[in-house]
Each structure stands twice: as C-alpha cells, then as structure tokens.
Amino acid sequence: MTDDQELGITESKEHSTGEWYAEVVRKAGLANYGPEGMSGFIVTRPRGYALWEAIQNELDARFKATGVQNAYFPLFIPESYLEREKDVVEGFDPEVAWVTHGGYEELEERLAVRPTSESIIAPYLSRWIRSHRDLPMRVNQWCSVVRWEATETKPFFRTKEFLWQEGHTAHASEDDAWSETTTRLDQYEAVYEDVLAIPVLRGKKPEHDKFPGAETTTTVEALMPDGKSVQGATSHYLGRSFAEAFDMTFTDEDETERVAHTTSWGISWRALGALVMTHSDDQGLVLPPTVAPEQVVIVPIWQDETRDAVLDYAEGIADDLQEAGVRVELDDRDERNPGFKFNEWELKGVPLRIEVGPNEVDEESVTLVHRPDGESVSEDRGGIVDTVQEGFETVYAKLYAAAAENLDGNVREASDRAEILGTIGQHGGYVKAPWCGDEACEAEVKDQIAAEIVLVPFEEGEESRADGDIESIHEGETCALCGEEAVETAYFAKSY
Structure with a gap:
C-alpha cells in the first residue's frame, strides 16, 4: 500500500473483494504495509488506530464495571514457562518467535515473544492468590502479540503482530469460572451488535479447535458479505490445567487447599477488519457513528x-x-x-x-x-x-x-456431504448440519473446499449450566458426513 492521495475506489467489492478491501484500508487512511522485508506487518495510521481506541474504550469500561483491573506483563516469556503447560507449547510452537541473543550475548534461556500470555500471567496470579478471599481475581492487559504464521497479509484480518486485549481470571469454583466465561462472551457480542452494527452467532468451538489447554472455547462469529466467517472474539473456560501447571491454589473456608479454576478471553483488531468489510462499499469506507473518528x-x-x-x-x-x-x-x-x-x-x-x-x-x-x-x-x-x-x-x-x-439469508441447512460441499461452493455463508463430533469428517470438507467448522451452537441449558443435565437436540439424527449418530450441530464455513 502506497501513500498516494488519489481519491476513488477502483476495485469492486463484489467481484474482487480482497483487492477492494486493501484499497479501502489504504485510501481511507487506516493502515499501510510495514517496511520492505517485513512481510506480515502493518503500520496503523491515526484514523485506523482511532477505530481501535473506540473499541478499546467501550470494552475497557465494560470490563471495569464487572470487576476487571488492567495490568501489564512482559513481552517476553521464558521457554521454561511455556513448557510448564504442554498444550500451549504444542498449540503455538509453529508460530512462536524466539529471542536468542541480548546485544552480543547469547541468552541462557530462549525467550518467546508472547503469542498469548497465560504462561506468564498464571505464575503471578498463583503468587497473589492465597485464600478464597482473594477470589475471584480478574486482570486484563491491552497489548500486542506475535504469531509467525501469516503468509499473506490482510491488514487487521491476518498479520504477524496484532493488537488485542487478553483477560485472565481465577475463581474458586467451576460455576464461577464458567459464569465469567459467558459474561465476557456477552460483552463481546454486545460490542459487535450495539457498537459495530454487526450481528453475530454465538456458540463454542469443536473439541479439536479449542484454545490450547482449554476445556471449552466459546466464540462469536460474524459473516462477511463475501460469505466468509470471521472469528469475532473468544472466551475460554480453562478448567484447572493452567492452575495445576503453575500451582495456583487457595485455602477455602475450611482451610482446605484447593486448585483454582481459570479463564482467559480476548478480542483483536480483527474486529476492525470485520467492521471495514461488513459496511464499506465501492465509494470507500462506511462507519457507524458509534466509532467514526468524525461523526x-x-x-x-x-x-x-x-x-x-x-x-x-x-x-x-x-x-x-x-x-x-x-x-x-x-x-x-x-x-x-x-x-x-x-x-x-x-x-x-x-x-x-x-x-x-x-x-x-x-x-x-x-x-x-x-x-x-x-x-x-x-x-x-x-x-x-x-x-x-x-x-x-x-x-x-x-x-x-x-x-x-x-x-439471515446465508444460514442454510444440509443433510449430506454433497449438500454441504455444494452449498458452500455455490453460495458461501454458513451451512448447518448434524455432526458426529469426529474431526476426520471435518477434514474431508477442509480438503475439498477449504471450509471448516467455525461454530457449534450451545445445547439447551449449556450456557447457564444451572439446569442439571444438558438436553441434546440431536436425538435420532445422523452425521451428514459419515452417517454415524450425530451428537452436535456444526456450522461449516470458509473463514478469514
């Protein structure tokens, strides 16, 4: 993206969506590509950063109103910290950028440039928590992270370094931690729908696509005009895995030592990509008055x-x-x-x-x-x-x-493999189908049309976890892909 000041969008949103999007981002003064030789990085211009600040200010107020305090943790994470939670290491290892030297000296231990911060925040929460009276503990940081996986830069949607917030909490019980998880999902949904004018679907990720180390990953998904889905924000119930790895314990009212339950949750500037893609047109950027730098x-x-x-x-x-x-x-x-x-x-x-x-x-x-x-x-x-x-x-x-x-017009149902492949191939959007829960069935769809399961809706009573047994909505249904008994509904889509 050059810095020219020419007016007018020359690309078509309908016919060349990627080129159109890049042109809008550049000509509306939101961002430029980073320096030559740094593929995957962007420079965010003041107008683009003002949009991020609008989201940040909105969410920050909502977080603080529900007991969250902001903090800041180091950019670098010792390798030994990452290794204490094996699922995090395995999940992010291909994307981690490593620092091996400080000045001219080789470091005794490699330092990871944070891909996410559970492995450095959890050890400190464990120091600060002693008693049930210290719980719940809620901290959040606004920062950037680096994931060395972007092969083709799409500003805000896909970059090696990106801005986000990450909240981390510890709780005395599973119920409290789960309530925290859904509270943050509620807040993300509200920001998309009440601030960005983007309706979303909410649910959870399939088991094989959870955040590394999480028991449940919940998500809000937004559908773009080109038929692709955007993962708008995620909120994770982490269970006790991180707490056990980092000895995050507390004494309860009976002076019994217990392991905490933890959560983490975040939204990135991918929301800006969704904002631009959803509303803009062939004349340029379109913004809701809630976030527009000039209303x-x-x-x-x-x-x-x-x-x-x-x-x-x-x-x-x-x-x-x-x-x-x-x-x-x-x-x-x-x-x-x-x-x-x-x-x-x-x-x-x-x-x-x-x-x-x-x-x-x-x-x-x-x-x-x-x-x-x-x-x-x-x-x-x-x-x-x-x-x-x-x-x-x-x-x-x-x-x-x-x-x-x-x-509303792009959520369609399918009952077999041909319908899933044909519908996504022809129309894009979401295809809703009964699914057996086996990752191998999804892999067939991925291989043939590069679509995946982006969302599994909550079962009745699952969000509150207050109704005892969760009622399944799949009794008598068979998986659209393999014919085995269905256990979930899956939303298939191509995604950013």
Missing part, C-alpha cells in the same frame, strides 16, 4: 457574495454540535470544491454529511445526507443536536439491518 462533516457551499453568511451559519452549527459532544468537522477549505469534499468524506466513512448553502441560510434549515445510501433529508436548523442524534440512530439502523439481512 459529522459540514460542507458549506457558497459563491463569493454569500461566502461570509454561509460560513457564519456553518460555524454556528459546528459550535452547537461540538458543545454537545458530537465529533464534527467543518470543511471550509477554499481550494477544494464541494463535489471533491463530498467524495473525500464519503471515502473516509463519515456517517452524516450536513450541506449548507444560501438556501439553507435563508430558510434556517440544513440538508443531511446519510453515508450508507446517500439518502438526503432537509431539516430545521433549530434543534440541530437532536436532529443529528436521530440521524445517527437512523444510519446505525440501516447498517445493522443490511448486515442482519446478509446473515
């Missing part, structure tokens, strides 16, 4: 004799909106004509444009244009703050409705 742009339109009056009128609107906390930009550049400004701000994804010219001044009105579809409405100047807020709600509803229509 409103005011474009004054004047001739020489009306310039002063129009600018005064526009500045008054900008002042009112700014005072109300709206992120507003007044584009009063002399050297650019209104048409150029319209195209530039559409490319940058500003949700609402206000146009004011001599007619609006005379009529004490404003013309509002919605970014998603170009709908134009004329409103009174009075009550401009309320009018803009209503406009934000309308824009958000349009974005969510379009994304929901894409999801």
